[in-house]
Amino acid sequence: QVQLVESGGGLVQAGGSLRLSCAASGRTFSVSKQGWFRQAPGKEREFVAAITWSGGSTYYADSVKGRFTISRDNAKNTVYLQMNSLKAEDTAVYYCAADTFGRPIVVHTYDYWGQGTQVTVSS
Secondary structure (H helix, E strand, C coil): CEEEEEEEEEEECCCEEEEEEEEEEEEEHHEEEEEEECCCCCCCEEEEEEEEECCCCEEECCCCCCEEEEEEEEECHHHHHHCCCCCCCCCCEEEEECCCCCCCCCCCCCECCCCCCEEEECC
């Protein structure tokens, strides 16, 4: 089992920045990649960004490319999502996820999920 806890959400004005954190615990040695997803009210959950456990590869949704950066600190078992130039349409609950089956980074299938953290961008 892998446990994931997100933090760092909040209310920010359009154009501002936030950094989300996702702390992993449990069988973290089994994690091959981690990702961030988001779900806005009335919409399906969508992929945002992913990073391999080594940090050597990253992958982004077109909607956030150039504005968001995913990174990790393996010493802390923590993944970050730095979000800059935020827009009202970035408003959503953001979820952290972990893959323990070694799927390619472009495959958006994950085995463990956090509870989510709310990000609200006011226009």
